[in-house]
Amino acid sequence: MPSLILDGQIFEDQWVYLEKAEAADQQQVPEGKVVVPLATWLAQKDSLSSRADIGVWLDSDEEPEALADHISELALIAVNFPKFADGRGYSIARLIRERHSYQGELRAMGDVLLDQLFYMKRCGFNSFALRPDRSAEKALAGLTTFTEVYQAGTDQPLPLFRRRA
Amino acid sequence: MYKYDDYDHRIIRDRVNQFQDQTNRYFAGELSEEEFLPLRLQNGLYVQRLAPMLRICIPYGMLSSTQLRRLAKVTRDYDKGYAHFTTRQNLQLNWPTVEDAPKILAELAEVEMHAVQTSGNCIRNTTTDQYAGVTQEELVDPRPYCEIIRQWSTFHPEFAFLPRKFKIAVNSCPDTDRAAIHVHDIGLQIITDESGKLGYKVLVGGGLGRTPMIGSVIREFLPEHDLLTYLEAILRVYNRYGRRDNKYKARIKILVKAMTPEGFAEKVEAEWEHLKDGPTKLTDVEIARIKSHFVDPDYQALDNQPSELATPLAENKYFSNWYHRNVVPHKKPGYAIVNLTLKKLGVPPGNVTDSQIEQLANLADEYSFGELRVTHEQNVVLGDVEQSRLFELWEKIKPLGFATPNLGTLTDIICCPGGDYCSLANAKSIPVAEALQAKFDDLDYVYDLGELDLNISGCMNACGHHHVGNIGVLGVDKKGEEWYQISVGGASGQDASIGQILGPSFAREQMPDVIEKILQVYVDKRNGEELFIDTFRRIGLTPFKERVYA
Numbered sequence: 235m236p237s238l239i240l241d242g243q244i245f246e247d248q249w250v251y252l253e254k255a256e257a258a259d260q261q262q263v264p265e266g267k268v269v270v271p272l273a274t275w276l277a278q279k280d281s282l283s284s285r286a287d288i289g290v291w292l293d294s295d296e297e298p299e300a301l302a303d304h305i306s307e308l309a310l311i312a313v314n315f316p317k318f319a320d321g322r323g324y325s326i327a328r329l330i331r332e333r334h335s336y337q338g339e340l341r342a343m344g345d346v347l348l349d350q351l352f353y354m355k356r357c358g359f360n361s362f363a364l365r366p367d368r369s370a371e372k373a374l375a376g377l378t379t380f381t382e383v384y385q386a387g388t389d390q391p392l393p394l395f396r397r398r399a
Numbered sequence: 400m401y402k403y404d405d406y407d408h409r410i411i412r413d414r415v416n417q418f419q420d421q422t423n424r425y426f427a428g429e430l431s432e433e434e435f436l437p438l439r440l441q442n443g444l445y446v447q448r449l450a451p452m453l454r455i456c457i458p459y460g461m462l463s464s465t466q467l468r469r470l471a472k473v474t475r476d477y478d479k480g481y482a483h484f485t486t487r488q489n490l491q492l493n494w495p496t497v498e499d500a501p502k503i504l505a506e507l508a509e510v511e512m513h514a515v516q517t518s519g520n521c522i523r524n525t526t527t528d529q530y531a532g533v534t535q536e537e538l539v540d541p542r543p544y545c546e547i548i549r550q551w552s553t554f555h556p557e558f559a560f561l562p563r564k565f566k567i568a569v570n571s572c573p574d575t576d577r578a579a580i581h582v583h584d585i586g587l588q589i590i591t592d593e594s595g596k597l598g599y600k601v602l603v604g605g606g607l608g609r610t611p612m613i614g615s616v617i618r619e620f621l622p623e624h625d626l627l628t629y630l631e632a633i634l635r636v637y638n639r640y641g642r643r644d645n646k647y648k649a650r651i652k653i654l655v656k657a658m659t660p661e662g663f664a665e666k667v668e669a670e671w672e673h674l675k676d677g678p679t680k681l682t683d684v685e686i687a688r689i690k691s692h693f694v695d696p697d698y699q700a701l702d703n704q705p706s707e708l709a710t711p712l713a714e715n716k717y718f719s720n721w722y723h724r725n726v727v728p729h730k731k732p733g734y735a736i737v738n739l740t741l742k743k744l745g746v747p748p749g750n751v752t753d754s755q756i757e758q759l760a761n762l763a764d765e766y767s768f769g770e771l772r773v774t775h776e777q778n779v780v781l782g783d784v785e786q787s788r789l790f791e792l793w794e795k796i797k798p799l800g801f802a803t804p805n806l807g808t809l810t811d812i813i814c815c816p817g818g819d820y821c822s823l824a825n826a827k828s829i830p831v832a833e834a835l836q837a838k839f840d841d842l843d844y845v846y847d848l849g850e851l852d853l854n855i856s857g858c859m860n861a862c863g864h865h866h867v868g869n870i871g872v873l874g875v876d877k878k879g880e881e882w883y884q885i886s887v888g889g890a891s892g893q894d895a896s897i898g899q900i901l902g903p904s905f906a907r908e909q910m911p912d913v914i915e916k917i918l919q920v921y922v923d924k925r926n927g928e929e930l931f932i933d934t935f936r937r938i939g940l941t942p943f944k945e946r947v948y949a
Binding site for chain 2 (some may be wrong): 293309318319320321322324325326328333349351352353354356357372379380381383384385386387391392393394395396398
């Protein structure tokens with residue numbers, strides 16, 4: 235089972251991820267912990283929202299605003315990084331946390347590598363489904379690269395200029 | 400100048416350690432070429448045609464003599480003994496090794512320097528007027544605002560992987576613009592509103608490169624304390640909606656054009672509504688803290704035009720030429736701003752040797768409170784020289800090659816490193832600059848032409864800012880051969896415009912004669928002391944075209 239970093243600890247990833255389907259309203263959603271594409275969740279939310287083991291994943295070109303009304307009910311939201319150099323997921327994460335006040339697990343998935351974890355954490359991700367060829371033990375170090383930061387972020391509500399002694 | 404405290408030191412030290420670790424993992428095969436690429440770029444490290452190139456950040460162009468001496472040392476220890484001042488107020492080393500880069504960065508960190516975000520798809524070094532803080536033309540000193548932007552943009556977690564590079568420039572002069580804010584991704588003009596409150600006019604979507612564009616005003620007045628939240632709103636809209644499918648259409652100017660400036664402004668304003676009263680809104684305490692780093696040095700009470708200046712001006716024509724070309728009025732009586740030109744015949748524009756860098760450090764210590772500025776025209780400036788010591792300074796810099804009295808003239812050429820160094824270039828640019836400097840070595844003729852910008856880029860990426868040169872030269876590749884396309888009528892500054900292409904391109908050896916023909920048209924057609932750009936705007940492109948292609 236692929237490994238996962240959640241709140242600074244290493245686990246095995248228990249979730250199954252469904253790929254985007256042609257007809258989202260027809261997509262079969264199996265039992266157990268399943269992360270469904272945004273379109274599937276939107277098409278089937280009447281039946282899916284009663285389940286506690288459903289997560290939703292957004293691609294980097296999708297709008298977190300689409301989740302707004304039901305966001306607090308979700309056990310897991312994942313944001314896909316199709317390539318690590320696609321930086322849209324950072325803005326999406328901040329909006330999910332700061333605009334929509336989501337408190338649950340926010341996971342980075344896709345091309346998730348060690349050297350981007352610190353920025354991801356700052357933007358509100360607390361969960362990282364690493365690319366399978368990467369060592370979770372080594373990646374943990376990426377969460378603590380910097381001991382101080384200038385900007386406000388989801389992890390640090392005040393910019394340095396409001397904290398400078 | 401801004402002085403690091405423990406926080407700033409800690410952040411830059413953490414960065415050096417991070418990059419050392421990344422470089423180690425790259426050499427151990429744990430990071431692929433593709434994964435290492437953006438990491439090294441965001442630390443200023445390119446891999447060039449002949450060797451890696453390290454671009455060292457000079458925040459808004461300010462350097463202390465201590466920093467200059469360290470730059471001389473790394474240029475000597477890790478390179479071949481010369482470096483290159485760029486058109487964005489930075490400094491490039493052309494021959495370091497990848498293995499040495501973390502060591503160089505560690506040495507720079509000791510003197511409060513770095514290469515952070517000098518490359519890559521992120522927010523780059525913020526640039527401003529090279530005369531900031533010493534010119535009488537400015538509303539307020541723009542440097543504190545540049546430093547505020549520097550800290551905010553340094554390792555901003557949300558904006559490290561933008562669609563494309565992102566450049567911000569700040570100007571504070573109402574009537575002139577040496578920072579070229581109209582051709583930056585964001586241009587900020589510091590202004591006051593009717594009630595006298597300080598703020599900024601905000602322009603977005605200017606730029607050079609393949610699709611040159613003049614920026615659009617998206618907000619007429621943004622209050623002083625809202626600087627960072629508004630920048631954050633602009634960057635968030637760009638990060639989410641800027642194109643990522645084609646790197647030639649990924650700059651913010653393309654997005655602004657597609658959405659229209661009004662549509663883009665609406666989106667930014669809507670985002671800003673959520674951010675404007677958040678913790679990132681600037682405080683009085685922070686603005687005052689940053690400003691305290693940019694207070695005036697210990698100026699003496701002096702008079703303008705002392706006899707130590709007036710006498711040699713009257714008696715020495717060469718000194719007088721230099722004074723009238725390269726020396727600029729200072730806000731304090733008895734002081735002057737002095738441009739040291741790095742455009743001596745036979746030396747690539749902007750290039751300096753390690754010993755020249757040390758000489759610059761000594762000059763800064765002796766004449767200008769230990770500080771020096773780098774200009775986007777690739778010269779350097781001593782900002783605070785006593786007028787009574789100008790003659791003495793001139794005599795000292797003449798043999799050093801810093802006194803070529805050509806500032807702002809035809810032979811003060813802006814020029815990228817070009818095909819001699821850069822792997823992106825289509826054509827060499829330095830030999831063209833040298834051929835033109837050799838052809839037009841008659842200073843009386845050059846003075847008679849007056850202010851005239853000639854800018855050369857070796858490719859479409861436009862590092863030599865050819866679009867905004869009064870005469871622009873662009874290197875193009877035609878079936879593997881190097882050719883040069885000429886544009887006329889570009890200008891930077893408050894009335895910025897993009898040059899118009901003259902016609903088919905030329906071979907390198909034709910260039911001096913072609914430029915001479917363009918100048919002849921100007922000399923024939925100009926009214927009195929009319930500047931080249933004004934003559935062009937009056938008569939248009941056709942007379943130039945007819946003469947050159949006759």
